[in-house]
Amino acid sequence: MTKVYNFCAGPAMLPEAVMQQAQQELLDWNGQGCSVMEISHRSDAFVALATEAERDLRDLLGVPDNYKVLFTHGGGRGQFSAVAMNLATKQDAAAYLVSGSWSKSALQEAGRYVQAHAVASVSEHNGLFTLPSEQAWQYPDNAAYFHYCPNETVDGFEIPEPPSVALPLVADMSSNILSKPINVSDYGVIYAGAQKNIGPSGLSVVIVRDDLLDRARPDTPSILHYATLAKHDSMYNTPPTFAWYLAGLVFKWLKSQGGVDAMAARNQEKADTLYGAIDGNDFYVNRVDPHYRSRMNVPFQLARPELDDAFLAEAHDAGLIALQGHRSVGGMRASIYNAMPLEGVQTLVDFMHDFARRNG
Ligand code: PMP
Numbered sequence: 001m002t003k004v005y006n007f008c009a010g011p012a013m014l015p016e017a018v019m020q021q022a023q024q025e026l027l028d029w030n031g032q033g034c035s036v037m038e039i040s041h042r043s044d045a046f047v048a049l050a051t052e053a054e055r056d057l058r059d060l061l062g063v064p065d066n067y068k069v070l071f072t073h074g075g076g077r078g079q080f081s082a083v084a085m086n087l088a089t090k091q092d093a094a095a096y097l098v099s100g101s102w103s104k105s106a107l108q109e110a111g112r113y114v115q116a117h118a119v120a121s122v123s124e125h126n127g128l129f130t131l132p133s134e135q136a137w138q139y140p141d142n143a144a145y146f147h148y149c150p151n152e153t154v155d156g157f158e159i160p161e162p163p164s165v166a167l168p169l170v171a172d173m174s175s176n177i178l179s180k181p182i183n184v185s186d187y188g189v190i191y192a193g194a195q196k197n198i199g200p201s202g203l204s205v206v207i208v209r210d211d212l213l214d215r216a217r218p219d220t221p222s223i224l225h226y227a228t229l230a231k232h233d234s235m236y237n238t239p240p241t242f243a244w245y246l247a248g249l250v251f252k253w254l255k256s257q258g259g260v261d262a263m264a265a266r267n268q269e270k271a272d273t274l275y276g277a278i279d280g281n282d283f284y285v286n287r288v289d290p291h292y293r294s295r296m297n298v299p300f301q302l303a304r305p306e307l308d309d310a311f312l313a314e315a316h317d318a319g320l321i322a323l324q325g326h327r328s329v330g331g332m333r334a335s336i337y338n339a340m341p342l343e344g345v346q347t348l349v350d351f352m353h354d355f356a357r358r359n360g
Pocket of ligand 1: 173
């Protein structure tokens with residue numbers, strides 16, 4: 001098998017050690033004589049696995065006792081609707097910070113259920129994408145919550161600190177959860193699709209503060225209803241069991257690596273290496289205000305965009321795969337989540353230098 005470094009934005013690469021363990025125990029998990037995929041979610045063995053995965057996630061993020069952790073379906077977009085239905089009535093307003101394409105989609109979806117307003121939007125300023133200062137944000141009256149996306153996967157726009165707002169703060173952490181320490185108490189709801197930093201697609205994780213569990217509109221579908229999911233320990237219906245199992249392996253791997261503090265240091269080093277290569281060569285450009293540059297998704301353009309196809313084809317031949325930018329923005333994007341080793345980034349940077357030298 002050829003060694004590749006996979007820069008896909010999601011579903012993204014998973015730690016090799018995790019994949020090897022999953023392979024080894026695929027047909028016979030935990031001495032059961034069958035796969036973890038093939039056992040009841042209500043069996044003692046699976047419930048023990050599920051409980052341990054939740055405990056590990058709580059340890060990693062320091063989730064306080066007054067928060068529920070839910071393992072559910074529907075991806076990030078499922079939560080775009082679930083958040084609105086669980087936290088507000090149709091008459092309520094909701095405040096949305098639009099920092100890129102995913103928060104814009106979240107705002108649009110919420111608009112089906114609540115009076116969703118953009119408090120501020122990302123825009124181009126002196127050629128760089130940035131946000132207006134918090135003092136300039138415009139809040140609707142009677143907002144039930146404030147939603148933002150700390151890391152915009154498509155745009156490579158990361159908001160380093162949570163905004164200080166007086167409303168329950170909802171964060172779509174699909175693409176930067178577990179990449180650094182956070183203070184869970186700053187948030188009312190945190191949610192994430194699993195397929196970047198947690199595990200395979202099909203699973204989403206929701207961390208919700210207890211006092212927000214009783215606000216759902218009565219017509220909220222049961223499988224999106226936080227209180228119902230919490231009451232049934234995320235087993236109201238059949239959860240995505242294999243994805244939950246793999247997430248548990250990823251949590252163990254994270255702990256073995258030193259947890260989110262170690263990840264933060266490693267992720268910073270990877271990001272510095274890649275942005276350093278972009279900034280150090282006129283052949284490449286990144287157009288995000290440096291304050292908001294993402295440590296997880298690094299979009300960049302070539303000074304000569306007519307070479308995009310050649311760049312991608314040659315990178316692919318060199319074992320650097322899935323570097324194409326999102327179809328809405330073009331150019332390149334390197335997603336460098338927790339599982340991407342520094343060597344992968346270094347190999348990409350060496351390739352970029354070489355490509356620029358040959359084509360500059
Ligand atoms: N939010 C963010 C930040 C994302 O990156 C994505 C997917 N890439 C989504 C939401 C949507 O996730 P899903 O496809 O699981 O619905």
